[in-house]
Amino acid sequence: MKKVLVLGLLSAAILPPALAVDIKAGDWTVNVGGNINAYYTVVRCKGDFDGGLALAGRTLGCGGEDRRTTVGNGLLPSALVTTVSSSQGGYDVKAHIGIYVAAATDSAVSQNSVVDVREAFFSFGNETIGTVKLGRDWGMFGLHAILGDMTLLGVGAPVQATQRGRVALGHIGAGYAYAGQYGQVAYSTPAILPYGLKLDVGLLSPVDDTPVIADSRYSAQSTPQVQAQLSGTIGTIKGWLGVKSQHFEGLPAAGTGNLRMNAIELGAAMDYGPAAFLLNVQRGKGLGIVSDADQGDVKSTHYFAQATYKTDDKLKLGLNWGQSRNSRDTPFTGSLKSNANLTLGAYYALNNSVTLVGELGKTWSKSFAGPSSHMDGISVGGILQF
Numbered sequence: 163m164k165k166v167l168v169l170g171l172l173s174a175a176i177l178p179p180a181l182a183v184d185i186k187a188g189d190w191t192v193n194v195g196g197n198i199n200a201y202y203t204v205v206r207c208k209g210d211f212d213g214g215l216a217l218a219g220r221t222l223g224c225g226g227e228d229r230r231t232t233v234g235n236g237l238l239p240s241a242l243v244t245t246v247s248s249s250q251g252g253y254d255v256k257a258h259i260g261i262y263v264a265a266a267t268d269s270a271v272s273q274n275s276v277v278d279v280r281e282a283f284f285s286f287g288n289e290t291i292g293t294v295k296l297g298r299d300w301g302m303f304g305l306h307a308i309l310g311d312m313t314l315l316g317v318g319a320p321v322q323a324t325q326r327g328r329v330a331l332g333h334i335g336a337g338y339a340y341a342g343q344y345g346q347v348a349y350s351t352p353a354i355l356p357y358g359l360k361l362d363v364g365l366l367s368p369v370d371d372t373p374v375i376a377d378s379r380y381s382a383q384s385t386p387q388v389q390a391q392l393s394g395t396i397g398t399i400k401g402w403l404g405v406k407s408q409h410f411e412g413l414p415a416a417g418t419g420n421l422r423m424n425a426i427e428l429g430a431a432m433d434y435g436p437a438a439f440l441l442n443v444q445r446g447k448g449l450g451i452v453s454d455a456d457q458g459d460v461k462s463t464h465y466f467a468q469a470t471y472k473t474d475d476k477l478k479l480g481l482n483w484g485q486s487r488n489s490r491d492t493p494f495t496g497s498l499k500s501n502a503n504l505t506l507g508a509y510y511a512l513n514n515s516v517t518l519v520g521e522l523g524k525t526w527s528k529s530f531a532g533p534s535s536h537m538d539g540i541s542v543g544g545i546l547q548f
Contacts (some may be wrong), residue, residue, distance in 0.1 A: 183548075196242040200544070201542065204231050216527035217331065217537070224537065235266065236315070236318070240264070259279065264328050302362050303405070303425065318505055336485065339454075357396050360394065362391045369387065370410075380420075382408075400431045427442065457492075521542075
């Protein structure tokens with residue numbers, strides 16, 4: 163149950179509204195948008211390994227069963243997103259709030275009252291000085307990977323422990339670590355350097371570890387988490403280099419020493435006519451499989467690769483693969499060596515608002531001791547963006 167709760171709280175992402183409504187109110191422009199999505203998902207789990215964060219194991223992958231069916235959200239929760247913006251005194255000012263809800267629960271009677279406010283921030287700046295942001299928003303580390311994932315419009319790894327009552331995981335924990343949401347003070351330079359080079363850097367409110375198979379062993383102290391990202395574009399190629407670091411204080415009752423999370427990320431995306439490609443690698447001590455320090459002081463490595471092809475203005479086909487690995491077995495890992503997911507997807511734009519989605523996927527989990535598990539999944543549904 164603890165596994166399900168932690169994963170459920172972690173797994174959500176944001177999609178910018180495609181057809182948001184703008185309302186003028188004096189000096190302000192009010193923008194209201196969001197999405198609603200649902201997918202009929204069927205999964206089957208086989209294998210002998212079910213420890214730690216094994217996404218293909220029976221506990222997480224199939225929600226404690228051998229087979230499971232859910233009609234629920236994909237990687238995205240349904241959302242209502244409001245942004246207000248204005249230009250005042252030579253500065254561009256913006257405020258943003260995103261509210262998210264889930265489609266599937268285990269009850270047909272009780273209220274679906276789980277609501278997440280994932281972002282609530284304001285920013286100010288201009289083309290000369292850059293932009294300052296204050297409030298709760300997504301972390302910079304890992305954001306390009308999840309926003310570039312084709313399964314953002316679909317399901318990806320159809321982990322049932324999270325899709326019921328929350329969302330599926332895409333490639334979170336099987337290709338990249340979750341970008342997370344943090345209270346933060348962040349600064350973005352203006353894109354005035356060659357190749358559109360831009361630096362984003364932030365001081366983030368430090369977080370506790372997010373263990374799944376044991377009690378918490380670390381706590382956040384007075385030192386903030388630091389994240390930074392350098393990005394730029396050459397022709398149709400966009401690249402990024404990201405880092406993040408935080409000091410975790412070992413809890414006396416847990417008998418663990420202190421931990422310094424240090425992680426680095428390198429990625430690139432390229433468009434080549436109707437084809438598009440994305441590669442991303444993350445590695446670090448304390449990075450975790452899903453989120454910050456969830457595997458303790460273990461080094462974790464995440465690989466993610468994707469290729470998509472637009473046959474016309476309506477249909478996009480894609481194939482992506484991701485793997486998340488622990489470097490060694492410790493009491494934090496539950497013997498989990500790696501998770502991997504392969505997804506084949508078709509995304510058909512019915513019109514400007516509705517995209518119909520079909521995905522076939524396979525997820526693997528391997529242990530350091532040898533046993534493994536796999537989960538087969540199929541998801542069919544769609545997303546409305548407004």
